Amino acid sequence: MADHTNTLGAYLRARRELVTPDRVGLPRFGVRRVPGLRREEVAMLAGISADYYLRLERGRDRNPSVQVLESIARVLQLDETGTAHLLALGAGQGREARRDPGEERVPAGIRGLLGSLGLPAFLEGRSFDVLAANPLAAALSPRLATGHNRLRDLFLDPAERSLYPDWEAATAGMVAGFRHAAGTNTDDPRRTALVDELSRASDRFRLLWARHDVQAREGASVTLDHPQVGELTLHREKLGVGGTAGQLLxxxxxxxGGDSAEKLRLLASRGAGPRTREQAEPADRGAPASE
Known part of the structure; x- marks a missing residue:
């Protein structure tokens, strides 16, 4: 089961264990019992007392100042996104639990847009559920369909895993994005259930979740190994949807003019989602994109 209490302390501890002494200019003496920095080393480098830092990690101080958290962020070598996440966790320590945000709905305008777009597209919910998708999205992956969850499929569905030549990088980015999307809201029942399920079912997810990496949900290039057209590289844009909480188009x-554009057009012309690799005919496997 994942621990949903003391999120600030869990984040500090996870990030501290990833910073080795040599990265912050500290010499190594004797046998170290921790994989990264000791608590007292973080405190010293941040200019705070070891006792105060211990209280932060153990959740005994719920009102740290911005200055203290920024000093700790520098020691832990957090990037801009990681620092913002740390500040949000520090500011949210004393807040009361939030209410269930409720069922997510697909705006009518977005549903119409999906139907008119000549590109693969889907609506991603705050917990990475596929809320709506067009047929071209299903041509990329049958899992890009209403009712599927992007995180669960990437970790637990072998067919989805096979689409990603660099599955380890894809999973790392997905978990970091999910952590960033969750932010300080650890009381969302949907997210909590999903984290607990994947923590039990996947060693890889459990390892990544324990790192507490955060990454903004931004567009990026993605390479897919498609069972019908082979490898193609696409740009994946993520656009915020007005009037919704955490939904992205x-x-x-x-x-x-590139090879991937031709392969995308070929998938669109076939008008259906891809078969599995076992179902694909030999002629399909190596078929040129210009057929």
């Missing part, structure tokens, strides 16, 4: 597109 995800759109895939390729560089015009």
């Amino acid at each position: 995800v759109v895939y597109h390729a560089d015009q």
